[in-house]
Amino acid sequence: MLATRLPLASPAVRVGAPPALSQLTTFRLGGHPARIVDCDTDTQVISAIADSDRHGRRILVLGGGSNLVVADRVDDLIVVRDRRSAVHASVEDGRVRVSAQAGAAWDALVEWTTAQGWAALAPLSGIPGSVGALAVQNVGAYGASASDVISLVRAYDRATGQVGEHPAQTLAFGYRDSALKRSVAQFGGITPRWVVLEVVFDLGAQPQPDAVAPTPSPSPPGAPADGIGRVGAAYDQPAAEPGTPATPADPAFSPGAAGRVGVAYEQPGVGCGGPVCGIGQVGAAYEQPGVGCGGPVGGIGQVGVNYDQLAAALGVPVGSSAPGAAVRAAVLAIRRSKGMVLDAADHDTWSAGSYFTNPFVTPAQAAALPADAPRFEAAGQVKTSAAWLMTQAGIGRGYGIGDRPRVTTSTKHVLALTNRGGANAADVLEFERWIVDRVRRSFGIALTREPVLIT
């Protein structure tokens, strides 16, 4: 078993009066809540929620704050933050399973698993937010969805007060949707009925021992002593100094659970200078348990490439597969070019990501759209593109309304509404209404907001 603790999705706050939620949301919107309750154990998470529910308080379980539009006046709101971010990986029934606590930063998990040579999460690189919210929202990008890799969710049920395990097939995952998300409306419109405590991912079949390449590659002189290749906070790796503390003080990290992992572990791109692991195939350069760089390329170290733009960036056909680290690097580059990787200096990333979901329309509505409108068959309906509809309705990149708009579409990506500085939720909602109206008048299609609105 491997274990580590990842960075949290939500930053530390100073003790004292709670900061404004504008400091804890990527759209930088929202006033001061009544209280922020930080929880270091799942018992604390559960009792904070149960307590607030018992007293009829409005609760926001806050992850990375990357899918929220929050009003200025929220001083009745209790904010609960899960500060647990332990991750364990093990092989069960021949498959690699990774369980992650809900407060962990999602992209840190992608980085960590990719560094182990497990490629499955790589297409979902660069998405902000927490592991817990990812399952609720069934986050997706570049031809992949969280539901492709989630096998189980452990959650606290606010209705019954029980903690239960929910296999993925019981969660009714859909496009940016799940049974968890649908329960939000039922419970006051802010936080779901089920609060996710832990998510288990199935990263694919572990290669058989006969696939092992016998010769571990030495690290070159001058290889960095720290960084992505040294995840060893909670497990022993050959590179660790003797006596390096291996286990952070967290009940989830029993030394027995972390165990010793007697496998070679390589820095990215290190030790595989041969043709198999060239610069375009960095992912294959990771030695994963049981697979050496000289071993077969494929299996758990590779992931399907199911999106045109990603395939083009990697120089492979759609439907093929590529090494995880190469996919991650390509996805991050594409996302950066669209302002979809958080960057405090770039107002194009002061957003909640894509603001509208892609609409599903009837075949008749789809037939009435211009010939070049994107159309994807989906269970008797047709999914079209919100970005295309907006653009065709005359709403381009960097577009805003009024003289000095504080909210505009991103200058890199029309579907992201962005805070140009000093905006509040009212500005966002005014622009949202304007866009929805404009698209409806142009195409008779109603766009739907993706982020959660807290007024």
Ligand SMILES: Cc1cc2nc3c(=O)[nH]c(=O)nc-3n(C[C@H](O)[C@H](O)[C@H](O)COP(=O)(O)OP(=O)(O)OC[C@H]3O[C@@H](n4cnc5c(N)ncnc54)[C@H](O)[C@@H]3O)c2cc1C
């Ligand atoms: C720059 C940028 C790019 C983005 N790109 C993408 C993308 O490519 N694809 C995509 O799908 N989304 C994308 N998003 C949206 C966002 O990152 C995701 O929806 C993400 O999963 C939200 O996670 P969070 O932890 O920030 O949730 P928050 O914003 O903190 O919360 C959102 C909702 O989830 C609930 N929640 C949080 N934690 C839990 C929990 N443990 N249990 C139950 N409910 C919980 C909250 O109560 C709230 O209802 C992007 C956002 C930004 C800002």
